Amino acid sequence: MQNWLKEESENTEPLTLADYIQGILSRKAQAGKSGYSQSLYNLKDAANMLNFLQANGICDMAGLDEKFKSMIGEQLDIQGKLKPVERRLATLKKHLEQADIYFKCKGKKPLTEAEQILFTTAKDYLKGVMNGKTTIPTKTWKEEYTKLTAERKKLNQRYLALKEEVKEAEKIRKSVYSILRQEQREQQPHRKQDMER
Template sequence: PTVHLGVAASAMEKRGIRTERGDLNREIEVTNQKLRQLKARISKLQNWLKEESENTEPPTLADYIQGILSRKAQTGKPGYSQSLYNLKDAAKMLNFLQTNNIMDMTGLDEKFKSMIGEQLDIQGKLKPVERRLGTLKKHLEQADIYFKCKGKKPLTEAEQILFTTAKDYLKGIMNGKTTIPTKTWKEEYTKLTAERKTLNQRYLALKEEVKEAEKIRKSVYSILRQEQREQQPHRKQDMER
């Protein structure tokens, strides 16, 4: 705030005569103006920082790993297993982390567990499909024997045994129905065969993905452990200073 001029100093200032208090007030006014400008600039900067923090995504695990590998490459001290010298392996690892948006080790572990879970889920879906296909195969085999032997005269002893066995089998599964649903069984068998093929393909592909993910997971752990070991001496030195 400015100082009170007083009657005499005020009169002199009005006549154009500079006074000590008048000069002080002018200096205060200039300072106040600079402070207002500075405050406005700080406010603007704070708003910009807030916007940047909202728009900037935190670094991912891939960013962190890439930074470590880049630093090692620049210093000429890789220090990691030979597999990590391979650019193809490193690119594959970083691509996996980026594609799955893995932010940290917890995210990596969760991704790995979800892949294992999906693998188990496919196994769970395959089991009933396999069982049903086995059942349908037997239904169709017995129906085929039944229709081949039915009405054939005379039947050999072996054929008669096969016919009787097939007839009894079909009677046991028909639940009182008289029409054998051969067409329905064949359609279901074809559909389930295609489903089994799809599940098997996904299972085999996922098996390879899990294998690759496990390799990546071990590599990431190895890099982070070594980075931690290398950082410990620096932290100790900083504490001793």
């Protein structure tokens, strides 16, 4: 028995935020204040909150705030990566459209007035883009466009998934703060009563 007590005293790890919240909710349920915990948090929400805290190794409020900030930071990083991809895709799209017009009209004789205007515009555009090169790199542009489209899709998927995660994390964060504020309010009357005695 003494060995077991000694081992248990050595094995005690500090309470994590998840353990603390779980303790509060359990105490409320046992004390018959389940209306409180059920009104603010149903079982599923409490389980999601505790799972999130444990899965992310969050031990305290600072850790929760840090995790939330890092998720927002990752979301901003993805937005930052998407912007140049979107700009380059728009540029490549215009290059490919102008090259398509150029090649459609190039060998065609006679050209209508509208076709001549389109051909001249496309030729001038491509001349400005080519920087003195003579061969139009449509194959390279198409490959880059395909690659960037796949990258944009991947970034968008990650962004949308992260957006949902951030939304859920904010909900959890608010719930944790709410539980802790309620616990603090309930502890204060006990302290006042203890001081009066």
